[in-house]
Amino acid sequence: MSKGSLSKLIETLSERLLTERREYLATLIETSSSLILALLAGGIVLAVLGYDPLNVYNILFRYGFGNIRYLLDKSTPLMMTGLAFAIPLIAGLFNIGGESQLYIGAFIALLAAYYTHSHVIGILAGTIAGGLLGAFIGILRVYRGINEVISSIMVNWIFFYLIIYLISGVYYNPERPHESIPIPKDARIYPISNISVIFAIAVLASILYYIILFHTDIGYKMRVTGLSTASAKYAGFNPDLSMIYSMLLGGAAAGLGGALLVLGMTYSIDDMLSAVYGLGFTGIGIGLLGRLHPIGIILASIFFSGLLIGGQWVELKTGAPPELADTLIGVIVIALAIPYVYKLLVSRLIQRRVIE
Amino acid sequence: MPEPIIEMENIIKIYPDGVVALKGVDLTIWKGEIHAILGENGAGKTTLMRILYGEIKPTSGAIKINGEEVDFHGPWDAIKRGIGMVYQHFTLIPTFTVLENLHLSLLALDESIKAEDVETLTRRLMDELGLKIPLYDVVEDLPIGVQQRVEIIKTLLRKANILILDEPTSVLTPIEVEELFKMLRKLKKLGITIIFITHKLREVKAISDRVTIMRRGKVVATLYTSKVSEEELARLTVDIDLTSKPKIRGGIRGRRILSINDLWVRDERGLDAVKGVSLELYEGEILGLAGVQGNGQKELIEAIVGIRRAYRGSIKYLDQDITSLSVGDRYKLGISYVPDSRNIGLVYEMNLTENSILTNLHNYLSGIRVINWSEAYRTADKIVREYNVVAPSLRSPIQYLSGGNQQKVMVGREATREPKVFIVSEPTHGLDVRATRFIRNMLVKLRDLGKSILLVSTDLDEIMELSNRIAVIYGGRIMSVGDKNEYTIKKLGLLMGGIHEQRITK
């Protein structure tokens, strides 16, 4: 290699690094500044309601992020429902069906593990079940023109009651009639030397989704479809297929979330579904908080579970009503999810820096 | 002594990603003049106008309107100061009537205004300007030129006395351009100041009083138009010599590569847009397809590419019937297509590299369908170098490139695929003189290599300069096909207007 081309190479490499670093730096500044804003906003709400913000935050973060294993366990299903919302949205669909996709994933995983005594089969069965349910909604949208939000909500309720019926009427545990049959001991997923295995599986799944999105043709096609259907058609992609794939992948994530939850945490499902209810909806917030990016969603799910756990401790320690913690979490998340405020700030900052 | 109406002083603009688009620009516009702005792609023309219109803020610098310093926080502030801007992409609501659109835009100023008032105001304005627009027609049914007039009327109803037009002629046919110019002259008589961005030197000469030439974020000169020649303008803007036109040889016509037989295609509304078109394309030729926009050329080429289905007739590629082949399969056969809209040909939120593999994804996949990004970077880099694309990096979102540079990426991508059949629609749309010449030379070079090119363009100069044969489309039918030498610009104009050949020759 001649000296000229070598220096050229170094030049392009350093340019690439520089632009990339600038991107990461910008994201970092954005996120941390918005986090500070969010905490300030939450603090103001606390003060207005007559609580000591410092004390509450102290409890919230100390206890919320104190027990790492519990924290990561708890974030596992949320990470998956976050993906379940994010992936279809990248292709342009609103998947509100993370709820039912998670229920069915948990339930099918339970049955599969119960009969086969294998957690691997449980995981696979749950994932596939969630994926199929997601794809079903995608197919309704593509071939029947049924709005996916409406069908998702309907399917959510159908499965909510169906699974309650199955658990309380068919697959109940004779010894504990309010619970489903349990996951057999040999099919449960336990932490290995205090490392949360289900969390590790979820992280691996997120990384896999990242690869699919940004390094495979399916992901590329989904992204183009979400940004411009006309461009997708021009490029020779089939937007319908991309949408169905995105729902399949999204549903599979939620299904996996349900499977991991039941195989690694609850080992059974109660007949009120309180163990699984709401996780899908929370996933919407997590997906947005993570900016529809698999890696962002990993972080968002941990952060959010920390808040959820800490919120319960706040209740316990200060005697505040549960609404307080919910309000606080709501304020923080909303403040975090308003991205363009800080985009504006950052762009101003960079501009100023360049001028000086 | 002319009175300045706009004074922009030492305007600097640095975009958030660090691109310095304007490096201290001074611009003075005189009251009542038509002021052309000329400059290479990426020179900063659009940026400067967006600043004047309050859409973006300058990093530093001052703007004075009528001698008074202003600080715009958004287009509304500019509109209140009497500034109107007509974008290339119109902002009308396509499914509303003209009147409804006008009403809507005035409601923003005056909530209580009634449709009748808008109609009276509009009719008065049209009388004054001596032009007619069907107020009760739905906007999407109107030709582009008329839609543009609606846009202008819209700004005038909002009492604009300064009108900014960013490349208004690039979507128009020659006749429409003439009509636009007539209207602009009338507006000038009424005392309206006009700023006019274009890449076409002839238009600068035809319409403007003065011209400002920009290069790389700076003003090179502001001149009286009457005192410069087109050649001088070309030299000042992009440093090229206009007198040495590229030589267009005949080319050697080879096999028939595409035969279209009695093709019928419907548009979005289910109406027949292409009505029994038969056409042939040979190797080693450029077939120019001339026509006023909206006469079926878009539907025709989309059917050839496969984006749209033909419900009758057939398309043959060599000996293969491709009528029901998918878009992707046609691309793999060697068909390549540059659409007339960058909105479709590019994904604005994706970066330059991602955009440069859009229509060729399958060539960048490994066995397990993983995208080979380093290969994609090489392609992007090749396009950027060969087509002289000005972009901060290969990872910049395509929307941060100037219009002309986006165009170069799109055309460059399709040409780099080495197509056998190259369908190009408005390939030099928004390109500066030099880039236009480059793209035209590229097309000729491909032709000389034996490739087939179907050139769709509203620019008749372009059709006349490049084509071996010409076809004219009107109302979804081919009015005439023949050797280039059989046509003149005038004859093409008549044919495009639906006048039959027999009547022309008689």
Ligand SMILES: Nc1ncnc2c1ncn2[C@@H]1O[C@H](COP(=O)(O)OP(=O)(O)OP(=O)(O)O)[C@@H](O)[C@H]1O
């Ligand atoms: N939104 C943006 N963000 C970052 N950079 C931008 C943005 N818009 C334009 N630029 C950059 O600013 C420079 C000037 O762009 P501008 O669009 O003003 O050029 P132009 O003179 O209108 O060119 P053209 O003739 O191609 O339309 C270009 O280098 C372009 O890449």
Ligand SMILES: [Mg+2]
């Ligand atoms: Mg421009």
